[in-house]
Amino acid sequence: MSRLGTLGARLYRGEVGYDFVGKRKIWYGVSILITITAIVGLAVRGLNMGIEFKGGAVFTVEKASSISVAQAQEAAQEASGHPAIVQKLGNGSMRIQVSEVDGAQAGQVGDAIANELKVPADKINDEVVGPSWGEQIANKAWTGLGVFMFLVVIYLAIAFEWRMALAALIALIHDLTITVGVYALVGFEVTPGTVIGLLTILGYSLYDTVVVFDSLKEGTKDITKQTRWTYSEIANRSINGTLVRSINTTVVALLPVAGLLFIGGGFLGAGMLNDISLSLFVGLAAGAYSSIFIATPLVADLKEREPQMKALRKRVLAKRAAAAARGESLDDPSSEGAEGESTERKATAASAVVGQRDRGRGRPSQGRRR
Known part of the structure; x- marks a missing residue:
């Protein structure tokens, strides 16, 4: 078995572990700091909305490998009088976005760009996008997000309980806020691909959370009938027991997304890959973080x-104090921590001693018979 597999087995059995729940105030503070940074970035810089949401024209220049981005940007701004966003595509063409250009102006701007870049006019294709279409996309996205959140809360409340549903909802809002804040700080353009990426990360964000919740639900069955663990300690054991699984699934999911973001978007120049891959990358990482450091500690x-649970905690602490006074330990994984078991072990040991005495008494009598 590999070292990671051995570590996972030891975490699952509770032989080793990290006190995630016990140090939850630290993670709450870190999350609040990150969230505030994201909100401030969103408020100060704002989102760089694409023309799909604010309207404008898109000009695609074919075979533009010899034209630099700076040249195209300068030419588009001089031709239209508005800021332009230029992206090189993987097939050697170039995509120029100019906002606040309507259908009547698109042809003239396209001809002016062709003259500035010294390319034939038929090599430039223009497409006009109205702001109403982007508004429809945004409204549908908000509607889909609201319906998704509602169904998730209802399902988790039925499958688990309302506290877990509330914690999962807070974790989802946490992940979305961080992802949107990163978009504002980085300055990436928000396109329909970004919206698709944001909606996609919701499912990934819930995956690790539901896995931990399922382990926690299984571990807290008849919790009040035992006096060894508190609810928070069982929650912590659930996080540690699924920690390696969460790390593995997150890393496996992040690797192809990182390929899209850094190779596809960075080297190949595929603009839409940047839009969707950044939201997926940040959302996946934030989702894995929130399931471990936010959702489960919040449930606890x-x-x-x-x-x-308050009464259970008092009984557990009282029993540990009594065991400490007797010089016993209830933290031994081989021990179930019940007084009955300690008595049973003493009785077993006493029976073994009696058996040895009986066998010892029998040997001399057999010798005398001889």
């Missing part, structure tokens, strides 16, 4: 407020 916080 909410559950520990229940009277039953």
Whole structure:
């Protein structure tokens, strides 16, 4: 078995582990700091909305490998009088976006760009996008997001409980806020591909969370009938037990997305790959983080407020104090931590001693018979 597999087995059995839940205030603070940074970046810089949302014209220049991005950007700005965004595509062509250009102006701007770049006019294709289409896309995206959130909360409340549903919802909002904030700070253009990426990460964000919740649900069955673990400790064991699985699935998912972002978008110049891959990359990483450091510790916080869990914690701490006074340890993984088991072990040891005495008594009598 590999070292990672051995570590995963030891984490699953509770032989080793990190106190994620016990240090939850640190993670809450880190998450709040990151979220505030994202919100400030969003408020100060704002989102770089594509022409699909604010309207404009897109000019595609064929066989533009000899034209630099700076040349095309300068030519488009002089021809239209508006800022232009230029992207080189993988097939050697160039995509020029100019906002605030309507259908009547598109032809004239296209001819002016052709003259500035010294390319034939028939090598430039123009496409006009109205702002109403982008508004429809945004409204449908918000509607889809709202419906998704509602269905997720209902499902998790039925499959698990309302506290887990609330924690998962907070984790989702956390992931979306960070992803949108990164877009604002980096300055990537927001396109329909970005919206698709944001909607896609919602499922990935929930995946690790549901895995931990399922382990937690299984581990807390009849929790009040034992006095060894508190709810928070079982929650922490659930995180550690699924930690290696979460890391593996996240890394496997991030590798192809990183290929899209850094190779496809960076080297091949595929603009739309940047739009969708950045949202996927940030969202996947944030989702893995929130499932471990936000969602499950938050569930533990909410559950520990229940009277039953408060009473359980008092019993567990009282029993540990009594065991410490007797010089015993309840943290041994081979021990179940119950007083009955300690008594049973003492009885077994006593029986072994009695058996040895009985066998010892029998040997002399057999010798005398001889």
